[in-house]
Amino acid sequence: MAIIPNFFLNAVVALGVDGVDGEKHWIGTGFIVGRKETDNPTLSTYYIITNKHVIKHQRFVYVRFNSLGGTLVKDYRVNLYDDAGAAIFSAHPHDKTDVIALQILPQTLINDKSIWGAFDLSDHALTLEQMQTTGVDEGSLVYALGFPMDLVDPIKVPICRLGCISRITDAFLLKKGTPIFLVDAQTFPGNSGGPIVSRPEHMSIDGTPYNTSANLVGILSAYIPYKETLYSRQTGRDRMIMEENSGLTIVHPVDRIKEVVELEWARVEQQKTLISAAKLSAPQEVKEEVAV
Secondary structure, X not given: XXXXXXXXXXXXXXXXXXXXXXXXXXXXXXXXXXXXXXXXXXXXXXXEEEOHHHHOOOOEEEEEEEEOOOOOEEEEEEEOEOOOOOEOOEEOOOOOOOOEEEEXXXXXXXXXXXXXXXXXXXXXXXXXXXXXXXXXXXXXXXXEEEOHHHOOOOOXXXXXXXXXXXXXXXXXXXXXXXXXXXXXXXXXXXXXXXXXXXXXXXXOOOOOOOOXXXXXXXXXXXXXXXXXXEEOOOOOOEEEEEEEEEXXXXXXXXXXXXXXXXXXXXXXXXXXXXHHHHHHOOOHHHHHHHHO
16 A cells, blocks of 8 residues: 655755766755646746755756656756846745745656656645644654765666654744644655655544545654764863764644745746736847748
8 A cells, every 4th residue: 555645756856066076966845836826726837846955056956857758757957047146936934944936847857758746735744834734743753755965876866755843832832933843764865855645544643633635734844953062171172073873853834835936936937927017018120030
């Protein structure tokens, strides 16, 4: 019996850059979400979601999909800035909310026979309020999906790590701020930007709610390091700081993903309006030259 829908796995993508050795290096994870159009719910726009820190200092990234078009995988180069240096993605305005969204056109993937999927933000995702009302809270099991430690070849299959929600009650109480919640799951470099998916449950304490479907509940940002200072008995001074993975991972909830998707939707719509206005105001001779 499948617990994680296959299209969830197809929605998870690897993000890479060119290394100094001339090879691609996979530095993070992203995933595709769908936003239903408010005036026509049968239509959706699609976005790659990842962390701000994954794309920091990058002008472009490679996005890897599995393929049915003769090769096992297909890598797409996705520019992050236009020729004028303006960002062609949207970042969450809060400095500590580590989430960005980039609108994509899936028709290119369809034409190339690339395999893709999407978390529908209306049907396959839970906000903090929905998590609270359906019993997804401390102790609930979750999956972290992503590509730690460059584990991408020979095909794109996300690594699945089982964990549980360690702390979320404070996020429930601070829904209107920019809360995070914590998951107990071993994550490593490369996992950043990956989705956190709730595990379906079919039992609970009598009288308490439970959720029977897998859902996107957040985006992984980073693990919390445990630091220990080593000092010299002779001098009494600190000599070294040892750092290791605590196993606790910071997660931004779906609420923040929805917010940044709305920003990206508005950015693209504004750009369409500006292009349309520019065409309408173009001189007749310019329009004729373009037509030729």
